[in-house]
Amino acid sequence: MVTTATVAAWITRYAAIIDENEALLTELDSPIGDADHGANMARGMAAAVPGIDAVPTIDAQLKQVGMAMLSKVGGTSGPLYGTLFLRAAMALGARAEVASSEFAEALATGAAALAERGKADPGDKTMVDALAPAVAALERALSEGHGFADAAAAAFEAADAGREATTPMLARKGRASYLGERSVGHTDPGATSAAYLFRALQEVA
């Protein structure tokens, strides 16, 4: 079961992890981007958190996060994460608690919408490389009968492996793709912030 309390804790924890790692995200974004991912994500999540624990339904919570990402992030990750959260919200409807499997399915729907929006496939060195395996692992673990905490742990493990796998990849999307071969050897900042989503989920589940 996932409740508004779970989501509030998740989003609050995610904002804290982003905040703690703002410098790291920006550092990752320096060689292959415009060195703003940390500041952008921190600004977006700072706007997402206030009042999240008082929002009565899960879809409204996710919508609050999505709108904050759309309007405050500024960079490409804004509309991308915004799409993830808004589509996940639409998939759930106005409820204060949902089955874990429904929550996982909504996240998968959001992640698929993000990939479609960014026209990115796994292997393109983007946030999709962390998100896609993570939501797949979350759904798989739940369908095999594991509890939500175990499933979230499996999702984080998959997300983190996906993040790490972006290091040797050649960027094929976004501004990093202008760099061609020079993008190889750098971990993707988007995949890193995406993996944090599941680190936060694991910690609160």
Next chain:
Amino acid sequence: MAVGIVVVSHSRPLAEAALGLAAIMLVDESPPVAIAAGAGDGFGTDATAVMAAIEEVRGADGVAIFVDMGSAVLSTQVALDLLGAGDDVRVLAAPLVEGLTAGLVRAATGGSLDEVARAAESAMDAKYEALGRTPQRPTDGVVDGPAELTAEVRLVNSIGLHARPAARLASLVTQYDAEMRVAFGQKLPVNAKSTMSLMALGAKQGDTLRIEADGPQADEALAAVVAFVESGLGDVL
């Protein structure tokens, strides 16, 4: 009223300057314009600001949106989704400065959204011409001004406007004394007699094509093309 113009840029000064530069060309009254640019105090784009800008200039004649790059495109696409915007709001694949100039003037002189889009999206041609180079985009068969007759038709065959169906369609069109163009989504209309151009549209099953026809046999040609597309372009359904 006229087609509304929205400029989406990472930089407010850039958007303002581009609009100011384009406006020098205006003799007539300016169409409604709005800017959605910057995020906070810095570079960036904001989908909610794009939504507000669209709403601000949206009238009966539609909205043409000019974007710079990256998140400007994505934020605009999210804004269109959230607004549930239809065909009357279009993001143009136009260069920002040249396209905005061509599009703004076309809107001010009473151009329809199609005409504004066409003017803006072919705005790079002048630069290619000035440099003695050939545009890297097929523009064959594209004419200015509204077509005599138009129709919309949905692709029903499973592989869409692929090689063989496109070839059959092009061959049908050549039997008539008519100039025909086919457009799909936000792409420029292409010559319906060119198989390669038809294929390049990338239209798939379920997509709606816009067919334009001019010339002595425009009527018959349009009816024949619509019927042929509806029957599955010669593919087994």
